[in-house]
Amino acid sequence: MNADLRTELAERGIAPDCVETIVVVREVLARVGDKWTMLIVGALKDGPMRFTALHGEVTGISQRMLGHTLSALTRDGLATRTAYPEVPPRVEYELTDLGRSLASAVEHLVGWVTQHQDEIMDNRVRSDVLG
Numbered sequence: 001m002n003a004d005l006r007t008e009l010a011e012r013g014i015a016p017d018c019v020e021t022i023v024v025v026r027e028v029l030a031r032v033g034d035k036w037t038m039l040i041v042g043a044l045k046d047g048p049m050r051f052t053a054l055h056g057e058v059t060g061i062s063q064r065m066l067g068h069t070l071s072a073l074t075r076d077g078l079a080t081r082t083a084y085p086e087v088p089p090r091v092e093y094e095l096t097d098l099g100r101s102l103a104s105a106v107e108h109l110v111g112w113v114t115q116h117q118d119e120i121m122d123n124r125v126r127s128d129v130l131g
Helices: 002-011 016-032 035-044 051-057 063-075 097-130
Strands: 079-084 090-095
Touching: 002 016, 016 035, 035 051, 035 063, 035 090, 035 097, 051 063, 051 090, 063 079, 063 090, 090 097
Parallel strands: none
Antiparallel strands: 079 090
């Protein structure tokens, strides 16, 4: 998909450095906009957690999806994975400074939604009535 997007943007005459920025922005927004990412970042904002604790905290997520999302967060530098040499093995995940800055931005977004919740719900009802 990114190759197609790069090609399309290049054909439209967009400068190569801008093309790369657009691709990265889309990728990051797709990651950040994912419901599991937001719930995991929210769960980790207060400090490190073990995989099992995260699985219990993030209601409805499968272990496979939790592992996949944690790997993506780690790959993007938003979280760290620390394995402790203990028996039984212990692994903890924690937000990095970059991840904490994302958590802060998400808190602002949640605040905006909370502030405008009634208006949004009224608009939905009005739209549903009008069909």
